[in-house]
Amino acid sequence: MIDNKSKLHIFNTLGKKKELFIPIHENHVGMYVCGPTVYGEPHLGHARPAITFDLIFRYLLHIGYKVRYVRNITDVGHLENDADEGEDKIAKKARIEALEPMEVAQYYIDSYHFTMDVLNVKRPSIEPRASGHIIEQIDMVQRILDHGYAYVANGSVYFDVVKFERDFGYGKLSGRTLNEMISNTRTLDGQDEKHNPADFALWKKAAPEHIMRWNSPWSIGFPGWHIECTAMSTKYLGNQFDIHGGGMDLLFPHHESEVCQSTVANGEESVKYWVHNNMITINGQKMGKSLGNFITLNEFFKGEHELLERAYSPMTIRFFILQAHYRSTLDFSNEALIAAEKGLQKLCSALTTLEKLKAGNSSTEDINAWILRCYDTMNDDFNSSKLIAELFDAVRIINTVYDGKGSLNADDLALLTQYFHIFFFEILGLKAETNASGNELSNSLMDVILDLRQQAKNEKNWTVSDMIRMKLNELGIAVKDTKEGAVWEKN
Numbered sequence: 001m002i003d004n005k006s007k008l009h010i011f012n013t014l015g016k017k018k019e020l021f022i023p024i025h026e027n028h029v030g031m032y033v034c035g036p037t038v039y040g041e042p043h044l045g046h047a048r049p050a051i052t053f054d055l056i057f058r059y060l061l062h063i064g065y066k067v068r069y070v071r072n073i074t075d076v077g078h079l080e081n082d083a084d085e086g087e088d089k090i091a092k093k094a095r096i097e098a099l100e101p102m103e104v105a106q107y108y109i110d111s112y113h114f115t116m117d118v119l120n121v122k123r124p125s126i127e128p129r130a131s132g133h134i135i136e137q138i139d140m141v142q143r144i145l146d147h148g149y150a151y152v153a154n155g156s157v158y159f160d161v162v163k164f165e166r167d168f169g170y171g172k173l174s175g176r177t178l179n180e181m182i183s184n185t186r187t188l189d190g191q192d193e194k195h196n197p198a199d200f201a202l203w204k205k206a207a208p209e210h211i212m213r214w215n216s217p218w219s220i221g222f223p224g225w226h227i228e229c230t231a232m233s234t235k236y237l238g239n240q241f242d243i244h245g246g247g248m249d250l251l252f253p254h255h256e257s258e259v260c261q262s263t264v265a266n267g268e269e270s271v272k273y274w275v276h277n278n279m280i281t282i283n284g285q286k287m288g289k290s291l292g293n294f295i296t297l298n299e300f301f302k303g304e305h306e307l308l309e310r311a312y313s314p315m316t317i318r319f320f321i322l323q324a325h326y327r328s329t330l331d332f333s334n335e336a337l338i339a340a341e342k343g344l345q346k347l348c349s350a351l352t353t354l355e356k357l358k359a360g361n362s363s364t365e366d367i368n369a370w371i372l373r374c375y376d377t378m379n380d381d382f383n384s385s386k387l388i389a390e391l392f393d394a395v396r397i398i399n400t401v402y403d404g405k406g407s408l409n410a411d412d413l414a415l416l417t418q419y420f421h422i423f424f425f426e427i428l429g430l431k432a433e434t435n436a437s438g439n440e441l442s443n444s445l446m447d448v449i450l451d452l453r454q455q456a457k458n459e460k461n462w463t464v465s466d467m468i469r470m471k472l473n474e475l476g477i478a479v480k481d482t483k484e485g486a487v488w489e490k491n
Helices: 044-062 089-097 101-118 134-146 161-167 178-184 225-237 248-265 297-302 314-322 334-356 367-379 384-402 410-427 440-458 462-474
Strands: 009-012 017-020 028-033 066-071 150-153 156-159 200-205 221-223 241-247 271-277 280-282 330-332 477-482 485-490
Touching (some): 009 271, 028 044, 044 101, 044 280, 044 410, 089 101, 134 150, 134 225, 161 248, 200 248, 221 225, 248 271, 314 384
Parallel strands (some): 028 066
């Protein structure tokens, strides 16, 4: 295998630049990614970080690292509007539906797992729940109090951001300044107990109507949203670990708060490389329930949303997300998904053609150079977009050889087959689909149509043969005659 460990560069949000990836412990990588808050059906916004860090997980494994991948489940402590006051998102859902909070959490955990499985997202090494780590969170809050960077107010515990700013400097991850924080902080009920509006909750005293609550030294209450990730990541990965990932929307306040917590509780910053995927927009507009453009993954798979022209397969969704570099904004539209579907179909068709190729005496293509270019794209901050472009270059090679306009010797053909499969299946995590909508009936119908066309050709009925080809072309289906018979693909 090519040694890629010395070549991998990752964009580190902390330093705002690409950096050579050198893990803390040789040949081992610890990676923590913020998972879902489980109070609703998984949507396109959940798919992007899941697929982004699945790509990273797969590539790190492929180049020889032993990876411990931890992705949490937030089932307590995440309040409405990401604030320190208000109702817990899961508890609110439970109240509305007259269910137990953990009943709500389990239902949506199962739903999340199902959709991630059909998107071919690998399960993490460890998937801890916030509600299962209350003791660890209480312990970390106590350590922050012991070091003098938090205070108790009416049974709640708040992190002292002003003191942290004075001693360590605040905002190194997000670039936010304390003055900016204070000027942009809204006055909410309960914030009068804070020393400063920029302070954030580590532990909240539960109001009488709050369903989820635990005993602590300070009150019967529940942990703040930010403390869970700091407690669980360091429990399973150590006080320092390599990669912390999540969506750009978590950069502030969630991840900035994590920097504060780990610096104080553990005596050092925990994370070496912060990695953030960018957002998905819908027709140029931010996705959100209030805007009416919120689409769940199951709605994509079934085509059951007013913004969808039809259903799209899980692999089309995965390919659509991978077509863009993870740090770029990705805009959904039906046109973009249809284009992704066609692109995926071309790659799947090439896989079929690749199996039919026969080795020649010499090669007209440099397969080793192609392999190196593919690795170079992944070593350049996991650039799946450029990797896919290289796969399309391989499609050109495959078709050139298949049409008899080029050749590959046995060694090069074996290399092309091996590495096309590695990049398509193992690293990008795609699955071959006979067509990108997964419609077996369509394939069977096309087989019948092509058989009828072949029969017309055998009878020298060129009028019928040409008419079938022309009608299919009008439907966006291109028919190509090859030595092995007619093949088809969507234009």
